[in-house]
Amino acid sequence: MNKMISKYMVLYELRNVTGNPFVHIFGVGMPIFMAILITRISISEIPNASAMKMLSTSIFLGIGAMIPMATILMGYAVRQAQDLEKGIPERMRLFGIRNRVTICNRAVSELIYMAAAFGLYFLAGIFFMDLQVPVLSGFVLYAVCMLFFSIMCFMLGHAVAALAKRFSLTYCIVMMVYFACMIFGGMMGISYENMPAAMQAVARLLPVTYFSRDFYAIWTGETYNFVPMIQSYLFFGAATGILLFAALRRR
Numbered sequence: 001m002n003k004m005i006s007k008y009m010v011l012y013e014l015r016n017v018t019g020n021p022f023v024h025i026f027g028v029g030m031p032i033f034m035a036i037l038i039t040r041i042s043i044s045e046i047p048n049a050s051a052m053k054m055l056s057t058s059i060f061l062g063i064g065a066m067i068p069m070a071t072i073l074m075g076y077a078v079r080q081a082q083d084l085e086k087g088i089p090e091r092m093r094l095f096g097i098r099n100r101v102t103i104c105n106r107a108v109s110e111l112i113y114m115a116a117a118f119g120l121y122f123l124a125g126i127f128f129m130d131l132q133v134p135v136l137s138g139f140v141l142y143a144v145c146m147l148f149f150s151i152m153c154f155m156l157g158h159a160v161a162a163l164a165k166r167f168s169l170t171y172c173i174v175m176m177v178y179f180a181c182m183i184f185g186g187m188m189g190i191s192y193e194n195m196p197a198a199m200q201a202v203a204r205l206l207p208v209t210y211f212s213r214d215f216y217a218i219w220t221g222e223t224y225n226f227v228p229m230i231q232s233y234l235f236f237g238a239a240t241g242i243l244l245f246a247a248l249r250r251r
Contacts, residue, residue, distance in 0.1 A: 004105075005108055011109075013108075014109040014112060016079065016109075017079075017113045023070060023071050023074070026066070026070035026178075027071035027074075031070075034063050035064075035124070035125065036124070036128050036129065039056045039060070039129055042059065043055055054132065058212060058215070061211055061215045062185065062186060062208070062213070062215070063187055064118070064211065065146070065181070065187075066182065066187065068114055069153060069181055072111075072154050074174045075110070076110055076153075076157040077158070077160050077170050078171050078174065080106075080161035081169075084161060084165050085167055103158070107154055111150065114150060135219070135220060135221035141218050145207070145215075146211075149233075152233075152237055155240045158247070159246070159247040162244075162247035163246065163247045184208070185208030186209065186212045187212060204232065206232055206236060207229065
């Protein structure tokens, strides 16, 4: 019987993750570049040092959500669709490796890569951006919220790949989701306050909105009402769960 998670399988899947250049571009390079660029542009007209630090930290925390969307949602979904299109799961079963074993090891490898990407992202933030030092609870909550968001991205990516079953269609769908989350989450230069009412209604349903809009208060230990953020997680998780259930039922 296969172990659900093994060192060799994780290393094998990790090599597959690191061999995808799009993950490096969209999951590591693009968040760092955008965080530095948008911060430099935004703070150029702010004379107040404390306001500059607040703005740069808010931008940094918000754009960090791009990392799980690129490394897990986009990277995993596209690779899973390629495997399904080529019949890789069926070939793996011929060697006694069940699909659930592959998925578990792939999930671990994706989380390892995402952790490394966040490590590089935080190093870039420390060296190139004037960030507010967080309180311990703020840093822990940011890590926990990002972890739950990453799990939902993994579930969503698996559901899209299983339903689409083709690389081209899966890539198109996850790219649209990726850029939609960036736009509604306020990462493309349009803040939540400047959005029309209809866009704000959609933005409130996405966890990424709260990373860029509200997480500075949590990061610095201020009093914060978590109810809207929790509701967005519940909605996003429910939508993801429905898609995953439909994908499993269809298979």
